[in-house]
Amino acid sequence: MKVPFSPPDIRPEDIEAVVQVLRSGWITSGPVGEEFRKALTGFSGTSDTMLVNSATAGLKNALRFLGVGSGDEVIVPAYTYTASASVIAHVGAKIVMVDTAKGDYFTTAERIAAAITPRTKAIILVDLAGKMVDTKPIYQAIESAQSDFCPGSPQQEHLGRIALIIDGAHSLGATGYGMRAGQASDFTAFSFHAVKNLTTAEGGALTWRKENPLAEQIKPFIKLNTLHGQSKSALEKTNTSGWEYDVMFTGYKENMPDILAALGYSQLQRYPQTMKRRHQIIDYYNQELAHQPVTPLTHRGLDQDGQPFSSSGHLYLLSLDTLELDQRNDFIERMFDKGISCNVHYKPLPMLTAYKNLGFNLQDYPNAYAAYCHEVTLPLHTVLTDEQVAFVAETARDTLQEMTK
Numbered sequence: 044m045k046v047p048f049s050p051p052d053i054r055p056e057d058i059e060a061v062v063q064v065l066r067s068g069w070i071t072s073g074p075v076g077e078e079f080r081k082a083l084t085g086f087s088g089t090s091d092t093m094l095v096n097s098a099t100a101g102l103k104n105a106l107r108f109l110g111v112g113s114g115d116e117v118i119v120p121a122y123t124y125t126a127s128a129s130v131i132a133h134v135g136a137k138i139v140m141v142d143t144a145k146g147d148y149f150t151t152a153e154r155i156a157a158a159i160t161p162r163t164k165a166i167i168l169v170d171l172a173g174k175m176v177d178t179k180p181i182y183q184a185i186e187s188a189q190s191d192f193c194p195g196s197p198q199q200e201h202l203g204r205i206a207l208i209i210d211g212a213h214s215l216g217a218t219g220y221g222m223r224a225g226q227a228s229d230f231t232a233f234s235f236h237a238v239k240n241l242t243t244a245e246g247g248a249l250t251w252r253k254e255n256p257l258a259e260q261i262k263p264f265i266k267l268n269t270l271h272g273q274s275k276s277a278l279e280k281t282n283t284s285g286w287e288y289d290v291m292f293t294g295y296k297e298n299m300p301d302i303l304a305a306l307g308y309s310q311l312q313r314y315p316q317t318m319k320r321r322h323q324i325i326d327y328y329n330q331e332l333a334h335q336p337v338t339p340l341t342h343r344g345l346d347q348d349g350q351p352f353s354s355s356g357h358l359y360l361l362s363l364d365t366l367e368l369d370q371r372n373d374f375i376e377r378m379f380d381k382g383i384s385c386n387v388h389y390k391p392l393p394m395l396t397a398y399k400n401l402g403f404n405l406q407d408y409p410n411a412y413a414a415y416c417h418e419v420t421l422p423l424h425t426v427l428t429d430e431q432v433a434f435v436a437e438t439a440r441d442t443l444q445e446m447t448k
């Protein structure tokens with residue numbers, strides 16, 4: 044039996060939705076994208092949402108909107124995908140990287156507080172595997188550093204403090220701390236990349252919460268910034284008698300075409316069922332691996348305040364507690380030989396050439412490295428049949444037993 048890691052779940056209704064756009068006479072950004080972004084706003088319970096061509100573009104739009112650039116610092120955890128940090132370099136700011144907590148994939152408010160300087164303009168946190176981070180202690184850390192905050196743009200001045208941005212590439216639909224993903228920070232970027240819970244092949248969205256004091260200014264900026272800085276979109280130019288336009292600044296090209304928006308909008312209709320199925324699989328893996336020397340990431344439960352949380356069920360992160368790095372890699376190979384594709388989330392950024400070249404040293408991130416050495420991600424998606432789910436759990440258990448006897 045072959046089990047792919049994360050194929051897209053494309054249903055007949057998705058295909059029909061895309062075909063309708065192809066037949067409609069308008070294929071780039073237009074009415075379907077409008078519907079999709081409004082539905083996402085309603086689903087996340089946020090102030091508003093803009094569609095972009097990736098989560099990376101979403102994060103970058105938040106930083107550009109805030110006017111973060113040269114001379115500024117942005118804090119980001121070491122245990123993440125490169126996009127959480129590369130956007131900081133893209134806007135010309137300095138990446139300040141923090142380690143995770145010991146024995147965890149997530150960083151802590153204490154580590155972030157210790158990394159704040161008067162140059163800090165934003166903090167980017169990651170809802171890894173679709174599990175929302177607790178932003179309350181981070182906002183407390185931001186508040187404690189308030190007197191040292193030096194705004195470098197009118198937007199930063201208006202906000203009056205360090206901005207908190209969530210890389211929510213994994214977390215659409217997650218709940219926690221009494222909130223939904225998108226509501227816990229000033230900005231949240233979602234990804235609709237091909238391997239995500241909800242996909243548009245490539246794509247993303249930036250959303251911002253109702254309490255964001257800059258809410259009114261964000262949408263007009265992103266609309267311009269993702270369409271060359273042009274005062275009218277192609278559709279607006281077509282639909283109105285006035286072809287006239289201006290270019291307000293040298294913006295970027297990061298919009299989502301309606302062909303892709305149709306795919307995402309169609310998938311959003313069944314997204315609650317998608318998450319439910321993902322959690323069924325997580326529960327099954329947890330149950331089947333319960334007596335093994337492994338620790339799965341907790342996707343559901345109660346937080347410190349006794350409030351229920353539930354991830355989006357994006358990635359099944361498993362720590363193989365008794366296996367060292369080479370054995371972890373051997374486990375992945377053995378699983379592959381038996382037909383199952385696994386993965387690792389993530390190689391800490393200081394292990395990657397780009398970040399080594401920027402001067403980051405893995406020795407400064409021992410907790411992230413330790414988490415990486417033991418981590419394996421099992422297939423978790425809605426194309427999996429019950430039979431495949433059982434096969435993955437059984438094969439993982441047998442492989443662990445083979446390796447630890």
Ligand SMILES: Cc1ncc(COP(=O)(O)O)c(C=O)c1O
Nearest residue numbers: 097098099124126212234236247
């Ligand atoms: C944690 C994280 N952040 C950001 C991204 C980037 O998403 P996109 O490909 O939509 O830019 C990814 C993509 O895999 C990711 O896993």
